[in-house]
Amino acid sequence: MQVTAMHFKRKAAENLHDEKLQRALERLQTNFVNGRAAANAQLPNFEEIRNAAAEIRRKVTENLDRYLLRFEQEATARGAVVHWAETPDDVNRIVADIARQYGLRKAVKSKSMVSEECALNDHLASQGVEVLETDLGEYILQLAKEPPSHIVAPVVHKSKEDISDLFEKKHRRTRTTQIAELCREAREILRPGFLSADLGISGGNFIIAETGSVLIVTNEGNGRLTTTLPRVHVAITGIEKVVPTLEDVTTLLRLLPRSATGQSITNYVSVLTGTKGKSDTDGAEHFHIILLDNGRSRLLGTELQPMLRCIRCGACMNHCPVYQNVGGHAYGWVYPGPMGSVLTPSFVGLANALDLPQASTFCGECAVVCPVKIPLPDLLRHLRTRQMEQRLRPWQERAALSVWSWMAQRPAVYAVGARIVARLLRLLAGDKKRLRYLIGVSEWTKGRDMPAPAGRTFRDLYKSGKTS
Amino acid sequence: MSARDNILARIAQARNPHAAVDVDNEIRRHSRGPVPPLEKDLVKRFCEQAVRLASDVVSAKTNSEVPDLVARYLNERRLPLKAVCWPSVASLDWRAAGIEAETRAARGDDLVGITGTFLGIAETGTLMQLSGTSTPAAVSLLPETHVAVVEKSQIVATMEDAWDRLRAEHGVLPRAVNFVSGPSRTADIEQTVTLGAHGPYRVLIIVVGGQDSDQ
Numbered sequence: 001m002q003v004t005a006m007h008f009k010r011k012a013a014e015n016l017h018d019e020k021l022q023r024a025l026e027r028l029q030t031n032f033v034n035g036r037a038a039a040n041a042q043l044p045n046f047e048e049i050r051n052a053a054a055e056i057r058r059k060v061t062e063n064l065d066r067y068l069l070r071f072e073q074e075a076t077a078r079g080a081v082v083h084w085a086e087t088p089d090d091v092n093r094i095v096a097d098i099a100r101q102y103g104l105r106k107a108v109k110s111k112s113m114v115s116e117e118c119a120l121n122d123h124l125a126s127q128g129v130e131v132l133e134t135d136l137g138e139y140i141l142q143l144a145k146e147p148p149s150h151i152v153a154p155v156v157h158k159s160k161e162d163i164s165d166l167f168e169k170k171h172r173r174t175r176t177t178q179i180a181e182l183c184r185e186a187r188e189i190l191r192p193g194f195l196s197a198d199l200g201i202s203g204g205n206f207i208i209a210e211t212g213s214v215l216i217v218t219n220e221g222n223g224r225l226t227t228t229l230p231r232v233h234v235a236i237t238g239i240e241k242v243v244p245t246l247e248d249v250t251t252l253l254r255l256l257p258r259s260a261t262g263q264s265i266t267n268y269v270s271v272l273t274g275t276k277g278k279s280d281t282d283g284a285e286h287f288h289i290i291l292l293d294n295g296r297s298r299l300l301g302t303e304l305q306p307m308l309r310c311i312r313c314g315a316c317m318n319h320c321p322v323y324q325n326v327g328g329h330a331y332g333w334v335y336p337g338p339m340g341s342v343l344t345p346s347f348v349g350l351a352n353a354l355d356l357p358q359a360s361t362f363c364g365e366c367a368v369v370c371p372v373k374i375p376l377p378d379l380l381r382h383l384r385t386r387q388m389e390q391r392l393r394p395w396q397e398r399a400a401l402s403v404w405s406w407m408a409q410r411p412a413v414y415a416v417g418a419r420i421v422a423r424l425l426r427l428l429a430g431d432k433k434r435l436r437y438l439i440g441v442s443e444w445t446k447g448r449d450m451p452a453p454a455g456r457t458f459r460d461l462y463k464s465g466k467t468s
Numbered sequence: 469m470s471a472r473d474n475i476l477a478r479i480a481q482a483r484n485p486h487a488a489v490d491v492d493n494e495i496r497r498h499s500r501g502p503v504p505p506l507e508k509d510l511v512k513r514f515c516e517q518a519v520r521l522a523s524d525v526v527s528a529k530t531n532s533e534v535p536d537l538v539a540r541y542l543n544e545r546r547l548p549l550k551a552v553c554w555p556s557v558a559s560l561d562w563r564a565a566g567i568e569a570e571t572r573a574a575r576g577d578d579l580v581g582i583t584g585t586f587l588g589i590a591e592t593g594t595l596m597q598l599s600g601t602s603t604p605a606a607v608s609l610l611p612e613t614h615v616a617v618v619e620k621s622q623i624v625a626t627m628e629d630a631w632d633r634l635r636a637e638h639g640v641l642p643r644a645v646n647f648v649s650g651p652s653r654t655a656d657i658e659q660t661v662t663l664g665a666h667g668p669y670r671v672l673i674i675v676v677g678g679q680d681s682d683q
Binding site for chain 2: 024028043045052059064065066067068069085090134135136137154156158160163184187192209210213219222227228244245246253265266267268269271273274276279282293297
């Protein structure tokens, strides 16, 4: 997928004034934020399960190669073919080769964010393989030629009227704005696609080292159809998705749907292992599993390693005050919200996503809700440090921070400096005690007034023993 | 070097040598994580949770009552008395209840699919189905109505218990283990939950077993 993360500020500003988008984002907050809270309240030992889940993911990231090798061994023993891909281009080439090898022309696909990293659909189309997205949200986006704006609810930015317009235009049927009828219409249009496809492409929420299985969770059933009906199944996932055992994946499954949508379990959980038996009437004859790196292994051994624990539930974006206001498209790549602000710079380069580590109020809510306890604010802060070190921030900002850092390391100078600045700001503010404009931070004062300091610094007050 | 070698080499290089675990040994232990506390009556829990996830649940004392219950359910909803079913439930007297049940692979236009189940999971009210020649996965998926027969003795507390039973009875995993928790659904449009996406619009679970067979 094309990276537009460098346009974060402009896109965010546009989105703040998009009333329809703002209404859509409010719905997301009400449903997903409240849903998660209610679902977790029903697990009396939620925190204990969360600790166990974080520990499973931590253990895996520390021994990633060993678990991957065990996975490969088990999957191969069951007749699956495991492919390794360094880059999105590798994934595209491998899938196109598989299609050519078996003579496949028609693919159905269930939602896969990793395939979005690769822009797989475009590549396959160029190779003569038609791809039909079957997750309702992804199907709508395929019709609209838009990227997803949320990793769990990809079409959250669209209203039902938008979708009615789109369906009317593309399906040439009578327009309906009833959600249930829109869903039935999509089902009727997509069903023949499932029945005639010879290739099924899915993601993988987890891969299991013990059994060589790929696990996918879906609500719509499209994941099951995609992996049951076509004669070839290709699952594409990131190398970090491996978990040791069926017991471990069960622990993670207690948290993934609850954190994502507030469900105790998704409608379907499918654990897929190997190929169909000779006398079976359904199931894929050939099963290929593609493991994509694309920058993941480079996070190991760095401060960003905890990011590889991520299970893609979306809770961090649902609870993020920045995401809640600017929406997913502003982030300019596959993964939005706090997790995206860490992943995008890591995968596409810090210089291509300069604003993302800054797109945070550091309120810390993302770390509070993360089911695998990824310290997201710490990771974002680390990326900011890297930006300073690599001189990727504007010179004014770097100069200001250098001055501040120099002073902060010299308490006496800091005390004098703070005193001067506090008094100066009070003078400038005058009777209103508010600053409507402040040189150097005019972007910040454009949207709000800065309250003037009281005139005395904390140190002064502390010394004189007064509290106000 | 291949992509595989490159990726594995990078991971090995970054790995903390002191944190290494013996992966095979670790896996063999199958150690369980914390499980939510569950009430003792697993059948009751199973039924309550299944209803919460929008399955319809009825109980039958014996298997012979099942066809009539299915017929009544289909009639009440004006659904056709015509179904594709798993071989494992084909021996029930469907014809006596007026249901035309065929044992074959499911087709795209089948309206009712009748299956058994490997286990029921009380924690979440979930059906656990194993794919296989006599238990084809598409029967619970393509039709608009899915009917599943569960015996009380098949209901276990958690997914962990289910894995143990699967290991004990089958050794290895079948091609697909499908956990089914109610009718297919989507909330993609305006986060409004709509039942019946690509899979069934409704799921009827028939729990079979008398009082004395309670576990």
